[in-house]
Amino acid sequence: xxxxxxxxxxxxxxxxxxxxxxxxxxxxxxxxxxxxxxxxxxxxxxxxxxxxxxxxxxxxxxxxxxxxxxxxxxxxxxxxxxxxxxxxxxxxxxxxxxxxxxxxxxxxxxxxxxxxxxxxxxxxxxxxxxxxxxxxxxxxxxxxxxxxxxxxxxxxxxxxxxxxxxxxxxxxxxxxxxxxxxxxxxxxxxxxxxxxxxxxxxxxxxxxxxxxxxxxxxxxxxxxxxxxxxxxxxxxxxxxxxxxxxxxxxxxxxxxxxxxxxxxxxxxxxxxxxxxxxxxxxxxxxxxxxxxxxxxxxxxx
Amino acid sequence: xxxxxxxxxxxxxxxxxxxxxxxxxxxxxxxxxxxxxxxxxxxxxxxxxxxxxxxxxxxxxxxxxxxxxxxxxxxxxxxxxxxxxxxxxxxxxxxxxxxxxxxxxxxxxxxxxxxxxxxxxxxxxxxxxxxxxxxxxxxxxxxxxxxxxxxxxxxxxxxxxxxxxxxxxxxx
Numbered sequence: 075x076x077x078x079x080x081x082x083x084x085x086x087x088x089x090x091x092x093x094x095x096x097x098x099x100x101x102x103x104x105x106x107x108x109x110x111x112x113x114x115x116x117x118x119x120x121x122x123x124x125x126x127x128x129x130x131x132x133x134x135x136x137x138x139x140x141x142x143x144x145x146x147x148x149x150x151x152x153x154x155x156x157x158x159x160x161x162x163x164x165x166x167x168x169x170x171x172x173x174x175x176x177x178x179x180x181x182x183x184x185x186x187x188x189x190x191x192x193x194x195x196x197x198x199x200x201x202x203x204x205x206x207x208x209x210x211x212x213x214x215x216x217x218x219x220x221x222x223x224x225x226x227x228x229x230x231x232x233x234x235x236x237x238x239x240x241x242x243x244x245x246x247x248x249x250x251x252x253x254x255x256x257x258x259x260x261x262x263x264x265x266x267x268x269x270x271x272x273x274x275x276x277x278x279x280x281x282x283x284x285x286x287x288x289x290x291x292x293x294x295x296x297x298x299x300x301x302x303x304x305x306x307x308x309x310x311x312x313x314x315x316x317x318x319x320x321x322x323x324x325x326x327x328x329x330x331x332x333x334x335x336x337x338x339x340x341x342x343x344x345x346x347x348x349x350x351x352x353x354x355x356x357x358x359x360x361x362x363x364x365x366x367x368x369x370x371x372x373x374x375x
Numbered sequence: 376x377x378x379x380x381x382x383x384x385x386x387x388x389x390x391x392x393x394x395x396x397x398x399x400x401x402x403x404x405x406x407x408x409x410x411x412x413x414x415x416x417x418x419x420x421x422x423x424x425x426x427x428x429x430x431x432x433x434x435x436x437x438x439x440x441x442x443x444x445x446x447x448x449x450x451x452x453x454x455x456x457x458x459x460x461x462x463x464x465x466x467x468x469x470x471x472x473x474x475x476x477x478x479x480x481x482x483x484x485x486x487x488x489x490x491x492x493x494x495x496x497x498x499x500x501x502x503x504x505x506x507x508x509x510x511x512x513x514x515x516x517x518x519x520x521x522x523x524x525x526x527x528x529x530x531x532x533x534x535x536x537x538x539x540x541x542x543x544x545x546x547x
Contacts, residue, residue, distance in 0.1 A: 117498065119417070120498075120499075121498040121499075124499060124500065124502065124503045125498050127503065127515065127518050127522075128503060128506060128513075130518045131513050131515050131517065131518050131522070132512065132513065134514075134517050135512070135513055135514070139514060139517055141517075146429045147520050147521060148516075148520045150520070150524065152524045152525075152526065154523075157526075160524065160526050161530065161531060161534050164526040164531055165430070165531060165534070165535060165540065166543050168429035168430060168531070171429065171464065171466055172429070172451070174466070175449075178503060180466050181418055181464070181466035181467055182418075182419070183417065183418050183419055183439075184419050184522045185418070185419070185420070185522070185525055187521050187522055187524060190523055205518070205521070205522075219538065249506070266501055266502065266505055267505070269498075269499075269502050269505075270502050270505040270509065273498055273502050273503075273505075273506050274506060274509070276498075277506075297455055307537075308540060309535070309538075309539075309540035310540065355539075355543055358539065359538070359539035359540075362537065362538050362539040363538040363539070363540075366537070366538070
């Protein structure tokens with residue numbers, strides 16, 4: 075009888091769980107959603123979008139808003155090097171979604187966007203929400219489309235793994251009134267001010283990670299490893315990852331700025347990449363991509 | 376604790392864990408949308424593709440908030456028949472509700488209150504506006520323009536084929 079009673083309790087618990095899962099009203103969904111958010115501090119794709127727009131704007135501001143095909147982009151035209159880099163990037167973004175890993179953030183609300191910024195230091199960076207930037211110097215340093223794909227795949231990996239969002243200090247939320255977070259519909263001026271302060275602090279945290287201090291070594295290695303998987307699925311030769319890093323190693327010398335300040339040494343990255351399975355493309359395939367890459371790169375001269 | 380008590384406790388714990396696992400699995404199965412049910416587009420715009428792949432021909436474009444009834448699910452893709460017959464990826468839609476239709480860069484009216492509510496954690500259009508007021512040196516026109524650009528999936532297919540990126544073609 076006692077056993078029957080305990081089964082009954084468990085059955086009741088199961089039924090309650092099922093009821094919670096199946097009979098959620100929109101209000102119930104919202105409450106559950108907020109509760110989950112409150113518990114794990116995750117940001118929604120909507121939050122990521124707004125954060126990403128501001129990070130992207132800050133990154134562009136650091137480059138005096140100088141990027142390729144500016145006028146065409148303002149007109150809504152995708153041309154030149156922006157179209158080429160954007161197309162390679164779009165293939166990689168599609169691959170990232172097709173190869174979605176647990177915990178990925180694969181489909182930004184406003185899609186993926188790849189922009190070539192004017193700068194003579196080799197670098198690439200990504201803002202949450204799918205905004206990827208690569209410098210003209212980084213494209214020029216690449217010897218093939220596959221190497222360019224390696225640069226972009228690394229950045230796509232940062233976005234899908236939520237690395238920038240993860241760099242926001244948890245303490246940012248400490249001073250925020252609960253009602254400002256849980257009851258955003260009725261934001262008053264004070265609550266809005268508090269949240270804007272958190273937003274501003276979050277910007278600083280992310281800009282630090284993306285542009286100034288860099289991510290942790292493990293984070294960068296994860297971006298390399300996930301990036302290699304993404305480019306392999308797209309059909310690119312992952313050996314290009316190491317060959318681009320070799321180029322960086324040669325250029326690095328005593329240079330401390332740009333990406334050298336924010337990434338582990340090329341030698342360490344090559345060493346760890348060596349432990350992943352390489353996807354190889356045959357010479358015929360590599361040749362098919364070499365002419366269009368040469369044309370695109372020449373457009374930067 | 377006697378051995379008998381410990382055995383009894385372990386047995387109960389095992390039964391409890393199994394029951395919870397079964398309930399969770401059942402709940403997930405029941406909660407996942409099934410053919411005939413609806414999903415809502417959560418991204419600003421999504422292509423309905425002729426085949427279940429991101430590259431190649433599309434049959435039309437759907438926007439955020441659009442409700443779609445799907446007839447078949449296959450490898451992360453939903454087959455829909457209206458307003459366009461084709462496939463949409465599961466990450467572009469949600470089983471929940473999306474009542475809002477505009478976002479900052481889309482050039483439409485200010486986002487709805489539901490959007491603010493949905494954002495929950497606090498990074499909302501209102502917060503972005505306030506941040507922009509406090510940082511007038513930042514020019515958001517650039518990101519507004521950049522986010523309007525998209526690569527046509529048919530061009531993407533041609534690009535992949537020309538570059539012998541077979542792994543990324545429709546037949547993968």
